[in-house]
Amino acid sequence: MTVSDRPIATPSVDGPTVGMAVQFVLLGALAAGVGLGAAGWLAGTAYAGVTWVVLSRAMRRSGMSLLGPANQVTLARATLVGGVTALTADSLRGAVPIAALVTLAAVALALDAVDGQVARRTGSTSVLGARFDMEVDAVLIMVLSVVVAGSLGPWVLAIGAFRYVFVAAAWALPWLRGSLPPRFSRKVVAATQGIVLVVAASGALPYPAALAIVALSLAVLTWSFTRDTVWLWHHREIRSR
Numbered sequence: 001m002t003v004s005d006r007p008i009a010t011p012s013v014d015g016p017t018v019g020m021a022v023q024f025v026l027l028g029a030l031a032a033g034v035g036l037g038a039a040g041w042l043a044g045t046a047y048a049g050v051t052w053v054v055l056s057r058a059m060r061r062s063g064m065s066l067l068g069p070a071n072q073v074t075l076a077r078a079t080l081v082g083g084v085t086a087l088t089a090d091s092l093r094g095a096v097p098i099a100a101l102v103t104l105a106a107v108a109l110a111l112d113a114v115d116g117q118v119a120r121r122t123g124s125t126s127v128l129g130a131r132f133d134m135e136v137d138a139v140l141i142m143v144l145s146v147v148v149a150g151s152l153g154p155w156v157l158a159i160g161a162f163r164y165v166f167v168a169a170a171w172a173l174p175w176l177r178g179s180l181p182p183r184f185s186r187k188v189v190a191a192t193q194g195i196v197l198v199v200a201a202s203g204a205l206p207y208p209a210a211l212a213i214v215a216l217s218l219a220v221l222t223w224s225f226t227r228d229t230v231w232l233w234h235h236r237e238i239r240s241r
Contacts, residue, residue, distance in 0.1 A: 015055060015059070015066070015067030015071060015072065015075050016051070016052045016055045016056045016059070017052070018075070019048075019051060019052065019055070019075045019078060019079060020048045020049075020051070020052045022076075022079050023044065023047070023048040023051075023079050023082045023083075024044075024045075024048065026044075026079055026080075026082065026083045027040070027041060027044045027045075027082075027083070027086055030083055030086060030087065030100065033100065034087070034097040034100050036086060036087070036090055037090050037093055039089045039090050039092050039093055040086040040087060040089050040090030041086070042089065043085050043086050043088070043089030043090070044082055044083070044085060044086030044089075047081075047082045047085045047086070048082055051078055051082070054135075055075075055132070058128055058131070058132070059128065062126070062127070062128045064126075064128065068119075068122065068124035068126075068129075069118050069119075069122045069124055070115045070116070070118040070119030070122065070124045070125070070129050071115075071124070071126075071128070071129050071132060073111055073114050073115035073118050074111075074115045074129065074132050074133050074136055075132075076111060077108045077111045077112065077115070077133075077136050077140075078132075078136045078139075080104045080105070080107055080108040080111075081104075081105075081108055081136055081139050081140045081143065083100075083104045084101055084104050084105050084108070084140065084143050084144070085139070085143050087100060087101045087104070088101070088143050088146055088147055091147070091150070096147060096150075098201065098202060098203060101147065101201065102198055102201060102202045105140065105144060105194070105197075105198050105201070106198055108136075108140055109140070109194045109195060109198065112133070112137065112191070112194075115129070115133055116133070137190065137194065138160075138163050138164070140194055141159060141160050141163075141193050141194055141197065142160030142161070142164070143160070144160070144194065144197035144198060144201060145157050145158075145159045145160030145161075145197060146160065147197075147201045148197050148200045148201050148210075148214060151200075151203075151207075151210075152200065152207075152210065152211055152214055155218075156214055156218070158218055159193060159197065159214075159217065159218050159221060162221055162222075162225055166225060166229075175232055175233065175236035176229070176232055178232045178235060178236065180228055180231065180232065181231070185224070186224055186228070189220055189221060189224040190224075192217065192220075193217055193221060196213050196214060196217040197214070197217075199213065200213065200214050
């Protein structure tokens with residue numbers, strides 16, 4: 001049997017429009033299954049709208065009219081994150097439907113290991129795809145930190161806010177926008193944040209254990225961001241020449 005290395009031809013889709021449609025289907029399913037309320041619908045609708053606008057603009061800037069196979073997987077992840085966002089917002093009126101929330105988040109995290117493989121296998125890697133994947137991860141971690149903060153305390157929000165604070169700081173400090181060297185440890189730290197938060201949100205661990213692993217996760221994340229910030233600071237003069 002011969003295995004070909006040629007990319008697999010996979011149909012492309014109009015991602016933003018399909019994504020918005022599927023997002024509303026998911027919201028409807030959650031409404032029927034767990035009783036999604038007004039806050040959840042509002043948050044889910046806002047999330048779908050923002051995703052549509054941002055993704056459409058990014059595609060136009062990149063000269064893309066359709067999403068390839070890897071970005072389709074990331075779009076599926078983004079839709080699941082929209083469901084998690086809606087459930088989290090809806091928790092303001094009552095208890096969080098943990099089973100549904102954890103299931104959606106866990107599947108979204110599992111698919112995070114798929115889109116990169118699909119991109120390489122189909123030859124559809126792109127700068128837009130990498131950024132899209134990163135932004136979906138960031139939103140999921142932010143939303144999960146809100147859920148976990150409800151039981152462990154507001155300090156957990158720092159996990160979700162770290163990247164957004166870093167991006168905001170980069171507007172004032174241009175040297176923070178430099179390119180970082182690839183590091184496997186950075187990928188591991190990023191991947192474990194979501195896993196730790198899902199485990200903590202599930203309620204599967206006793207309070208002391210959940211507190212310990214989330215605190216450790218925050219400590220490791222702080223170390224990772226600090227190391228990258230120091231590296232960018234030391235190399236700022238080199239890039240300015």
